[in-house]
Amino acid sequence: MPVIELETKIQASLEICFDLFRSIDLHRMSTARTNEVAIAGVTKGLIGAGEFVTWKATHFGIRQQLATAITAYNRPFQFRDEQLNGIFRKMEHDHFFAYQGDEVVLTDRFVFESPLGILGRLFNRWVLTDYLRVFLIERNQVIKTAAESGQWKQLLA
Secondary structure, three states, rough: EEEEEEEEEEEOOOOHHHHHHHHHHHHHHHHHHHHEEEEEEOOOOOOOOOOEEEEEEOOOOOOEEEEEEEEEEEOOOOOEEEEEEOOOEEEEEEEEEEEOEEEEEEEEEEEEOOOOOOHHHHHHHHHHHHHHHHHHHHHHHHHHHHHHOHHHHOOOO
């Protein structure tokens, strides 16, 4: 099963970082290139423990839906969103937050399994893992900018 691990350093508090990564509104902004829209469950504001959201998005020119739930939650240190239904056979995304000096280090751990057996594994190796890594890096950069610029004040108001 492919695993993507990333670290993002952010000059903000744990609480601000944790809440920005739970923000449905900021998620929508950070994924504008794939036209992500929350269509069911928590569709605005902050998603919390035990709650779910269904996203409609376009990836690889294909319109699809992905429903995830927050299945682990320890504010402001960690939460997990896990696929309820969607294109993946399995998908778990852990977000860990910790201070390192005067910065917060976000560690993403994204585990996924594609359908279609050997064809899915080949697609993961040649295309999907890199695509998802770039997707997460771009998303994290938007959130980092919001946290460090003060834009978080409007997003979390």
